[in-house]
Amino acid sequence: MHTRVFKVLEFDKVKAQLLEHVSSSLGKEKVERLFPSSDFDEVVQWQEQTDEAVASLRLRGHVPLDGIVDIRSSVKRASIGGTLSPQELLDIASTLYAARQMKTFIDSLAEDSSSFSHLSQYAAGLVSLSEIEQAIKKCIDDHGEVLDNASERLRSIRQQLRNTEARVREKLENMIRSSSAQKMLSDAIITIRNDRYVIPVKQEYRSAYGGIVHDQSSSGATLFIEPQVVVDLNNQLQEARVKEKQEIERILMELTGKVAEQADALLENVNILTELDFLFAKAKYAKKIKATKPLMNDHGYIRLLKARHPLIDPNVVVPNDIELGKDYTTMLITGPNTGGKTVTLKTIGLLTLMAQAGLFIPALDGSELAVFRSVYADIGDEQSIEQSLSTFSSHMVNIVDILRNIDSDSLVLFDELGAGTDPQEGAALAIAILDEVHQRGARVVATTHYPELKAYGYNRRGVINASVEFDIETLSPTYKLLIGVPGRSNAFEISKRLGLDERIIERAKSHISAESNKVENMIASLEHSKKRAEEEWKQAEDARKEAERLRNEWEEKLEELNEKRDELIEEAKRRAADIVKSSQQEAEHIIRELRQMQKEKQAEIKEHELIAAKKRLEEAVPTFDSKKKVKAAKRTHHEFRPGDEVKVVHLNQKGYLLEKVSDDEWQVQLGILKMKIKERELEYIGSSKPTETKPLATVKGKDYHVGLELDLRGERYEDAIVRLEKYIDDALLAGYPRVSIIHGKGTGALRKGVQEFLKKHRSVKNIRFGEATEGGTGVTIVELK
Template sequence: MNQKALNILEYHLIREKVAAYSQNEVSAALISRLEPQSDASWIEAELEKLEEARLIHMQASEPGMSQLTEVKQLTKRASIGSMLSVTELNRIKNNIRVTNRYKTYLLNMTEDSDIKLPLLRDRFQHLPVLSHVSDAIDEKCDETMLYDNASSTLYDIRQQKKTINRRIKEKLDSIVRSQANQKKLSDAIVTIRNDRQVIPVRSEYKQDFPGIVHDTSASGQTFYIEPNSIVELSSQLNTVTARENEEVSRILYELSAQVAESQHDIDWITTVMGELDFQLAKAKYGHSINGVIADTADERAIELPSAWHPLLDPSSVVKNSIIFGDDIDAVIITGPNTGGKTVTLKTVGLLIAMNQSGLMIPAGVGARLSIFNDVYCDIGDEQSIEQSLSTFSSHMTNIVSILKSMDDKSLVLFDELGAGTDPSEGAALAMSILDRCLETGVMTMATTHYPELKAYSYNRDHVMNASVEFDVESLSPTYKLLMGVPGKSNAFEISKKLGLDLSIIKNARQLIHMDNIEINDMISALERNTRQAENDREEMARLKQESAALHQELSEQFAAYQQMKETLVENAKMKANEIVQKAEKEADAIIKDLKSLRSEHQSLKENELIERKGKFKNLYNEAALKKQNKQQEAEKIVAGDHVKVLSYGQKGVILSVDKDEAVVQMGIIKMKLPLTDFKKEQPEKEKQIRVVPRANRQTIKMELDLRGERYEDALQRLESYLDQALLSNYSQVTIIHGKGTGALQKGVQDYLKRSKVVASFRGGMPSEGGFGVTVVELK
């Protein structure tokens, strides 16, 4: 973008405001070079980075990076073998540590949260780890000097140095504190001259202190003497100090060599962190102006809802929606002086420059801008005394340059187009210039005072009028932009407000051409309609915002409900599992008890069997579940009925009925139960009892068919059948149990294993019935 337009739009002030949020010199340098670009891919990439920086800025725990410094000159010196100082090494260490802090912060932030920073996460994951360099520097030195234990040699040297210094100090202190020397010394102190420790001796007593004179006072009354008694010690100190400097240099060269090995990595992390702070500074500035990230339009578009100039006071600035309608290439703004026309032009130009710099812009949600190759401005008076150019000439010189440079991807801003010359000629020239812009396909905004241009849009396609509103009551502009409405003259209204005689105003109205009156009436109607439409739009925007907030609240509540629902379901499942596990344990104990009784050949009495079966029914968790096994309504039960006792799963006969209860006979057990616990059944047919004599002749079949039998009935029949088969002297019989679920087959074979009359058994051959039968060999 041309520098002249940026100067007119005061782009440099925006850059200064962004730089105020920079934390270090690296990002400050990037901000100082910030310029609008016309490369759409670069702009898209910058806005994506800005969005991630905005998300980071919204977090309260962002670590700082004020210690980051530019170190490329230092790493370059280290790479050619130069020695870095302790201070310079600490700058490199600080850069590494700032990077490590941010890397940990960003990776943790995006690990288990809804915050997604794909660009930054990917970049920081690939940053080199340089902790070994920073740790080595930190181990050897503090912020100003090497530690004594940076090496064993340095430790020994500094211990020697301390010893010598202590001996020198002791000798000098003894001289200074001596009573005999008090009057011979100018002051009872030890001082430094030429890096040697000396005592101040009065000139008349200098012969009493043999040694080396290093300095005298200005008056010549004091000699600074290094006594001979410490000269040798001082020489030793100098020698040790030289050795110390050599060892310090050796250690610093070692650390510098480590820096040189990681030169490119150190430069890279510094660049990455500088760019991150650059984006953070842009995000912080955008947040300070309540800005938004504009959408990029593929087609030519300028849609700036509720936009305002970023350099004006946000508390008092008037926000205007600057929106080019469909197929609109030019907007002509009319209105009074100081009404905000020029500010509107600068707002559009500056916001486009900010957007194409990867910055947030001061506008409402829904802002859309296309990418322009350049923005050209003819704003303000550039009259040059040196070149003897008039206002009109200076404007026209600039316009000529713009017309030569512009293309269909340019935006041109004209302020007071055609001003500074004869009104009729200026208006005609302005319309001709606008025609050229339309022919070239250039998007144009122009301000004017010429009434001829008010009707310009009605005679041209792709042109729209706009105006800045003027409050006749207060005789002041409202700075409100009315898109689609040309400005009208308020001379009569203002004159009337100021007290001009009504007859004069009436006479003036009669002198105006009727067409102008009709145009002004039309403009007034348009202004009213536009104000109403704008008020409706603001109301709709408010309702839309409230609706969005309500939707967000409902979404959050629904999400919370879903979470609570899932939690309750999970808790219920866990509780159900606990109940099932408990029931399984109790059922296993009951079954084990039954098996132990059978295995011990105990004769189970019927009441014991009923009692144990009843325990299974007690495994229901709640009374409500137990009730499900009972009849909802009591059947008509009378004495003598055969029933099934639901709560025990046993059959019985009703002995007597008393209101809602009845006495039932279950085997040898009598119990009194509610009528809802009974279900009437058909009485069983009396089984004919056959007496099987001991004989070798066959009296029963060689096979027993148990298919369709209840499990318990089947086992009872099996037991009876085997006894009869044994009495009939059968050596082999076949038990038909069917395939089904396999439960009956398993029960039959389990019984056969325990039976004392069974020698062996096997599954049936295919010709015998396969898995559906079991062939039994009897003893």
């Protein structure tokens, strides 16, 4: 691409903003060399790398890029035998530390997600030279001074230095504190000249101290003398300093040698850290301008959603939707001056350059841009005084150069095409230039204020008109782009609102041709229709969003209700199961006690009866199916009566109704068992057979239901005997060999009367009191003949 377009579209200003986010001079150098690429695969890769950097910033919030230094010259000097200074070695250690931190950071990202392939490749290339880093940190402190423990010899030399300095100072301190010192010394201090300790002696007392004169004051009144008593000590001090310097040189050479051995790895680390600093600078810049990753294509299609110019204050910039390259490849923007046409033009061009440079763009997600081989722009007043060229001439020189080079892989931006000359000729030239560029297949966006071009898009395929909206009420542009609607003049409306006489305005209108009026009216109608369509679309969209919100809200409520219902059902099932389980355990406990009693021969209980009882208890445990409803008893309109044959649904057993014990409960005979069952658990099978039409022998046979027990408790003696006599007859007809008469213990009168009656009854074979498990003396067991 021609470098001129970068200045015209202000790409250099974007790079200047990007420079604010680099962490090192290496990153700065990389940004300064940044240029858009026309290679589609390379652009896609750059965008993916930026996307990974943005994602890592979003996940971690900070990237450890501190400490990166440009050490390339130091490494190269070390590799050719030079000795590095302590500060250069510190910079190398700092850069190694930054590389190690960066490698750890990226590896931790890769462990959490596999979507950091590009960053992982960079991390794989970083070499962790911790031995060199530790060796440098061990020998040099943060201020660039070689530490005492860099070597045993250096520690010994510096200890000797400190001791010797202390002795020199001690001797000189004694001299300046003596009684004669105030008279002979200019000042009672110890100072240094030529790296040797001296004292300031007045000129006239020079001979009092002897030794060596190293300096004198500007007036000559004071001599800086090294007294004879410390000359030898100062000599020892100088020798120690020479040894110290030699040892420091040896240590630095040794560390430099380690650096030279790993020169290639160090330079590779620098290259990778440069790329990473550059990548994360792009990510930080994207975060600052709220930019997103554009989809890239290689077929010239541009679709920008709420695109913003990155150099305009985000609080005032107006976002615009822009589309080009599918149904139409040329867009002609018309409208008043200062209406935002040029900003729209620059936004398209600048965002294209940013995307092709691997930068995110300030637009919504889903925006799409093409990779162009070249971008051309003729924008602004480029009149050249030195070349004596008019505005029109300077534009035309640039346009001629553009026409020489464009092809189907070009994006061309024309601002005020044909301006600066006769309007009629300028409009004709603009149409011809647009036709030429359009025929070559380039993507073109042009702005103009010529009325002749307003109808340009209506009779040319692949061309569309656009305009920037102007608010008549406020007399100011809204900077909103209207695609499909050409701009129209607002001179009459503006003049009217500013107070120009209506008569003058009407006279002006009469000078406008009928054809121009027709075009203006058509444009006004288009604008009105578009506004109304946008308002209706917005209302429909708001209604859709509200309906979607309500649907989601009710779906959430329904889901919560279902979850709550399921929780309540599960809780009820659990509690029911716990109750049944507890009852079953209690029943098993009772059975164990019965068996224990059987062993002790306190009761005669048959084993199969125990097994059958336990089986019935186990069958009584409810089973729950979350998907199927428990089958309830069939409801009929039959009114239950004693003697009805019924089915107990939850036990799957048939029996007969004995009597109603409460409003919703019956006593039911199930085989040899009597149970109280809720009426809702009963299913009617059939009624008892009528007795008036059949002889007694037929009715009261084995098919006639008679209980095995007769409960006489609470009865008067006479009534009890009548019931007992009838019951014995019924039991005989039923064929029972043995029945039980329950009379209770009480005063014993009923028991005595019952037994006297039974002893005299002709069909009674034998009587006895019940066993402990049968009711004891409250029950009489009757054996029938």
